Amino acid sequence: MSVSVEQVSFRYGATGSKAALDDVSFELPDSRFCALLGPNGAGKSTLFSLLTRLFALSQGSIKIQGDDLNHAPTAVMQRIGVVFQQSTLDLDLTVAQNLYYHASLHGFSRKAAKAPIERELARMTLTERANDKVRALNGGHRRRVEIARALLHTPDVLLLDEPTTGLDPDARFALNQHVRSLCNDGQLTVLWATHLIEEVQPDDRVLLLHQGKLISSGSGQDLCELSGESSLPAAFKKLTQKAPPPSGANTR
């Protein structure tokens, strides 16, 4: 399994306050597009913050390809690439300068970074924009630069936190399709967080979070069966309108 999350809980307030994540456990298979679905405030960003070490994990465990996040952070951080919800590119630097910076943070020399940068820019069809300032790119292109950046060090797992925020419907669809194709190309597992049900397909692995609890971790089809609805949008609506069940009662 690429990602293994076991009994992870997190609270922003003191002990006894409402949990942002409550006893969440799931596993993600290799080379699959997995959607982390949930309405706003479900706990998706908290989970991403824990997966990326922005928040310290004190309850439960997270493993990436068998490496424990708390015990082997260096190995884990080499295995994951991240696209954050808000853009984290330097607008005044060029596309290439942003990519060289990221490569250096992973210990690449300029010489060693050249080939991966060219490879990822080509894959994103951004080669001709390499020397443009990020400020000159539109929202869709900026997102593609961020994906190129996240893949520079050839991670096993790509985490994307609501990556289509601020994009128009066409650009959203194109980005979603593109990331799906990355899973088919190689050994990349994708965890795509979203609150937009139209970005999820029935055969995707779907993790449904609601009020900090994991409602379902099966396929989109399983989600429909769990809710008794025939379509994903109806299933999502039904399952996120009622209060979540007690911890660990119905995850599958």
Add this chain to the structure above:
Amino acid sequence: MTTPVHNTPISPENQNAPLATLSLSAYWHCFLGVLTREYLRFIQQRTRFLSALIRPLLWLVVFAAGFRAALGIAIIEPYETYITYEVYIAPGLCCMILLFNGMQSSLSMVYDREMGSMRVLLMSPLPRWFLLASKLLSIALVSLLQVYAFLVIALFVDVEPPLIGYLTVLPALLLVAVMLGAIGLFISSRIKQLENFAGVMNFVIFPMFFLSSALYPLWKMRESSEWLYWICAINPFTHAVELVRNALYMKLSGEALAATLAITAVFSVLAVTGFKPQRSGGRG
């Protein structure tokens, strides 16, 4: 947006197991990357560079002109003759540039850690202490460019240290810049009330600057108030200014160096350990 063409497969390199620890060269390349980014941002933001120079130049040209007559400076170490007030305050103003830069950068490091560039930095597989130290050192090195620009302009008001002084002051300025960055990072991490730069300016920068030997020799302060003198004497910024003042005239103040080194070491450790990720239960 059009769907990109996927003509390059994912590299098989990602089947390789990552290293539990990274080599020394990885640390070096990481530091170079952080430094390059700080430098590129510095040369992109010319208005910020100019505004950072305006402040000390106002003190040097306007304030010093007004106070020259009021504040006669006797012969004191490291100067070998009577000096003008401009000459006296120039080292303090060099440190002022480093003080503002250090505090401003540290504050943004703390408050940007959940977004933007700090989030990218912290995604590196290298240890967090190393990333923060690289950032502090890079900010310090880029700040030196501003200090040297200030010293060049100061030549026009007859602040003319010996030529070799420009070289001997370099390590002193670097140490002071790191010290002030570390103090800034520590303060920003631990004192949540200082949530904006105005707070830092009023409660940290101004007291540090005015309660030091930057604008007046400490013996002058002692003539006015014994207790104010002692506050100035233990102020880390006083030691920083005296270290720079002596180094600019090719002299070494052992006391100032020891104090600055010790303060840098203590606050660097406190700053890095204080920069913790948020923990469950609201701590951190």
